[in-house]
Amino acid sequence: MKPPRFRYFAPTSVDEAVELLSTHADAAKVLAGGQSLVPMLNLRLARPEVLVDINRIESLSYLRVEDGHLAVGALARHRMVEKAPEVAARVPVLQEAVRHVGHVQIRNRGTVTGSIVHADPSAEMPAVLALLDGSVRVVGPSGTRDIPWQELFLTYFTTTLGPDELAVETRFPLPPAGAGWSFMEVARRHGDFALVAVAALVTADETGRVKEARLSLAGVGGTPVRPERAEALLAGQALEDDVLAAVADAVREAIEPESDIHASAEYRRHVAGVLAGRALRAAMERARRGGEG
């Protein structure tokens, strides 16, 4: 085996898993889809003493629309979300975004909730969670709580989830009826993490002006970013060139991207503005058609 030694537990209930987590706390890691954790184990970059494999908690493998939310259980694979008719019908922006996650083989194993609590800021799922003002439901020794996305992400690969808490569900509020949407990404290769990704959600009034617009960005800093000033600039506006130019500037101001071997910070900042404009146009186009795909 390539990974360092670890103790392995495979609980069959949430209570059992939470008990294991509270016993082992920081020494433990939760294994769900394993698409990030297992490579890190094999490269010996992660060295948990204990693995809590939740794949046998069958009750966590679900998707349902309830109380104005799409609730995605912690064992719902990316592929399940991608293929679900209710996602296509009710949260199409999530379906579009999930297609950008890795390749089919990765999506067959990886989970949406796992991707979110892994908190890679270049990943697509956290950006969609932010776009929809979603939250993650966690269970700990003292009970269940929902962590809104704003309180969840701290910085690169870091969340406010306690070491004794298990994320059991991701909750995506359904977009308003008739909202247009778009998800756009620049990546080195098909299936790579985003250099920059932008998700947009737009509702339009009868005259074709923006009622409400939301933008969410990945790959532009330590967490997903909602550029509030850019969103505010859009309210009541038609998507004319000068408006979009001002929005692009506001987007670029709202982010602190870093340079790496794939792209400079300058490039990411620029492209964030470009993609924001394109995503808004595409979302508005859909909004005008009544929010249909």
Add this chain to the structure above:
Amino acid sequence: MALPIEPRPAQPGRVLGRVVRRKEDPRLITGTGSYVDDLRLPGMLHMAVVRSPHAHARITGIDTGRARSMPGVRAVITGEEVKDLCGPMPVGWSLQGLKAPVKYPLALDRVRHVGEAVAVVVAESPAAAADGAEAVQVGYEPLPAVTDPEAAMQDGSPLVWDDVPNNIAARFPLSGGDIEDAFRKADRVVKLRLVNQRLVPVPMEPRGVVAQAHPISGELTLWSSTQIPHILHALLPGLLNVPETRVRIVAPDVGGGFGCKLNLYAEEILAGALSLKLGRPVKWIERRSEHFMATIHGRDQINHVEAAVSGDGRILGIRARIIADIGAYHQLLTPAIPTFTPFMMSGVYAIPALDVEVIEVFTNKTPTDAYRGAGRPEATYLLERLVDTVARELGLDPVEVRRRNFIKADQFPYNTVSGLTYDSGDYEGALNKLLEKIDYEGFRRQQQEARQQGRLLGIGFSTYVEICGLAPSRIWGALGAGIGGWESATVRISPAGRVTVVTGTSPHGQGHQTSWSQIVAETLGVNYEDVEVLHGDTAVAPHGLDTYGSRSAAVGGTAVYMASVKLREKARRIAAHVLEATVDDVEFQVVDGQGRFHVKGAPQRHVTLAQVAAAAFTAHNLPDDVEPGMEATVFYDPTNFTYPFGAHACIVEVDPEDGRVKILRYVAVDDCGNVINPQLVEGQVHGGLAQGIAQALYEGVVYDEQGQLLTASLTDYAVPTAADLPSFETDRTVTPSPTNPLGVKGVGEAGTIGSTPCVVNAVIDALAHLGVRHIDMPLRPSRVWAAIQQAKASGGGQPA
């Protein structure tokens, strides 16, 4: 020199020249192939390698105590013991004045690149070996590293080897014609500085080795994921102090090589040495992250080039300084590869003068060596970028400039200014066929219209020639090779009439079981299905020089063909005896797919090949001067190289706002001489194009200034997938090689060689009117965007 055997015609035969089902596929696509890692031998131990985390450091001490005491660990070897186990790593090429510092499979007292092997641990399981390797404590005192070859050549640079001044391993000059005269006559001088970036080969199967020494006899069998079992057989016994008659090397199914398995690696030597020492089999399988740092890299040249050009676009001469970053030490052919570039630098053009100096420079990086194309892609990139730049600076069309400089079809054999003799070619013919497919004028109109709308379209061309059929042994030796260039083949017919071919080539994806079967089936008149091809095992195929440099068809295939003919001639003599006719009166013919011999003018008086084979084995009625048995062996040494060529075009759209490059069309017309199997050729071209496009747009090794490798996984090293590539449009012209009787040239590397400059030329064509003259590869979006921004800022460019 006259060929001993008449050339085969160019048109397809019954089997030869046609698409047949690949014999390799059923086992490979059903997961029943046998790779090195599939080997599980009783009592097998597992080896793990402790590698340097530093680019350059002195080893202050190694504590193996904890590792040795761990459960399952059987041995730990460091640089202190390595000299007792084996000799230093051989360098298989010599150059005048070459500095070749002594390098053992483990670092002795200093490490010189990230990933250099420092110690090995052998244990009862892979996990125990990995845990043991982690427990080896190595003390390092970091030294300043040098990663930029131009800086490495400066006085005062850190030295990779203390006794190699300015880190210069070799200088290799090559010139021909009167270069001073060319520049005197020039109307214009066009200059470029090009970086041909460092690449990682990344075959699907990483390297791996299993060594099994017999504890009593000391015989050693070594299975390796290698392209060169025979060359390993020539090298390893001496290094391990075992008679070569007691060493057997096996290359089982090998999942790709691209040149990186044309080498002798530390792990192969160490696994062999440790198996001999411990008397148990030892296995080592390369991890993907090890591949990025411990398997050779490719390319890595900086080219300073200038062309003397006449006003009408004729290239009168090229002067170039090639700085090759060869990494920390020599692997098997490290010194050779950069020297192939100047030989091919006049390409498809009649360039009268050339003056090149190659400078090979040590740096604190993984050694470079052969990678698909090995020196020729670098030459083609340099030349094809140069020709496009000449056209642009003179305001001429790049197609027209190529035409004006081409070697003409009636000039073959053509002696190049670099001293080679091109066998055959029709470069303009390939270009014309290409142009028929792309509607060039229509594209130029479309490009203008697109620019009015702010869209950036570009077209790039690449017309290339490369060198294959390695190699005439005398020339190979004169160039510096430590080995010959011939190939061997044995063809035998069993008493029941089935055919076995033993080849000295060592396929690792090329499909020799298929193509050699086609040659033999055609020549002997037997069923394609009734031919077995054996390869890659020195106990079965004792003589050969393996597979690399697109040599196998032209040299190995020819040997197979000649052995078939030789065997057929023996059969004819037996047939004549049986038919009571003179040999000259007996003819060979294939009737209903079956080879048979008949008396001239009396086809009813015949015997089949199978009947002759049976007669040869019963030996009841053979001529006095004919030995029993049906077997023929040929060693074929070619008289010249072969020179495949082609013309490629690429159409791209560049997004002006995010710098993304999208390939809209890629059209390749290649000429590899006669074709043994069109499908295999197509496969080679597709894979080659993918790899060449990968260099242009995606791949590139990145080290930081301290020599840390930043692209050490497939996450960061961007090998493209099918989803990132266009659908290729391919076609051929056929210009047979007069060098061998099959008329074949080779096609293993052509796609890679032609495509890289083609894509870059297309991107520059899309951006040139903005003032962009050149962008170094890979043309990732951020670089393309930055080049556009820079051109805009400096106010360059012309109106659309």
